[in-house]
Amino acid sequence: MQQSSLFPSAVSTEPEILPLPGGDFRYFRHFLSSQEADYYSARLLTSLAWRQDHIKMYGKQVKIPRLQAWYGDADALYQYSGLNLQPYPWSEELAELRVRCETVSKTRFNSVLANCYRDGQDSMAWHSDDEPELGRYPLIASLSLGQVRNFDLKHRVSGERHRLPLEHGSLLIMAGRSQEFWLHSLAKTKKSLAQRINLTFRLVSPNPQG
Numbered sequence: 001m002q003q004s005s006l007f008p009s010a011v012s013t014e015p016e017i018l019p020l021p022g023g024d025f026r027y028f029r030h031f032l033s034s035q036e037a038d039y040y041s042a043r044l045l046t047s048l049a050w051r052q053d054h055i056k057m058y059g060k061q062v063k064i065p066r067l068q069a070w071y072g073d074a075d076a077l078y079q080y081s082g083l084n085l086q087p088y089p090w091s092e093e094l095a096e097l098r099v100r101c102e103t104v105s106k107t108r109f110n111s112v113l114a115n116c117y118r119d120g121q122d123s124m125a126w127h128s129d130d131e132p133e134l135g136r137y138p139l140i141a142s143l144s145l146g147q148v149r150n151f152d153l154k155h156r157v158s159g160e161r162h163r164l165p166l167e168h169g170s171l172l173i174m175a176g177r178s179q180e181f182w183l184h185s186l187a188k189t190k191k192s193l194a195q196r197i198n199l200t201f202r203l204v205s206p207n208p209q210g
């Protein structure tokens with residue numbers, strides 16, 4: 001049975017456009033209904049192959065401050081923070097969400113990076129999603145589930161900052177030259193927070209030169 005038929009009242013409205021010079025950021029606050037968001041949040045938490053990777057920093061192996069899992073088509077290989085990620089095949093829930101994200105963003109995705117922030121101590125450092133395999137003007141669809149966390153944006157040249165709390169069931173589309181001009185991060189906080197899952201749907205090229 002198609003899961004989406006269980007949720008006839010899914011809300012989908014026009015996005016809010018973030019006023020960020022040079023970028024193209026569109027925020028769908030109520031992309032999923034709250035029932036859908038609860039459903040996917042619970043399912044993904046238990047069904048994905050979460051793991052805590054290590055990266056090399058200053059010659060030392062350090063644990064990434066969150067759990068991750070990479071899913072996608074077999075040829076969607078991805079290098080991330082020096083890690084070579086091999087995708088797991090699409091799970092049922094991820095495949096359903098992929099279609100929803102493709103429809104709203106009018107883009108095809110062949111992979112998704114899942115991140116799980118277990119509490120306020122889990123975080124993501126400043127970066128852009130500008131790896132060559134994402135192409136020149138990548139469109140990335142970022143779906144958030146669970147605990148609201150602050151998504152911080154910083155302009156590479158002017159240093160201008162913007163903070164967007166990403167809500168349960170929301171979708172943020174980053175397109176055009178967003179990655180070229182803007183860095184993003186998720187800061188740690190001392191507050192006691194519940195967990196949050198974020199999915200970034202991506203189209204990665206098996207051959208960045210091609």
Ligand SMILES: O=C(O)CCC(=O)C(=O)O
Pocket residue numbers: 113115124129142151166184186198200
């Ligand atoms: O968790 C988020 O909202 C951001 C995730 C992110 O930036 C990434 O996966 O590249």
Ligand SMILES: [Fe+2]
Pocket residue numbers: 127128129184
């Ligand atoms: Fe990112």
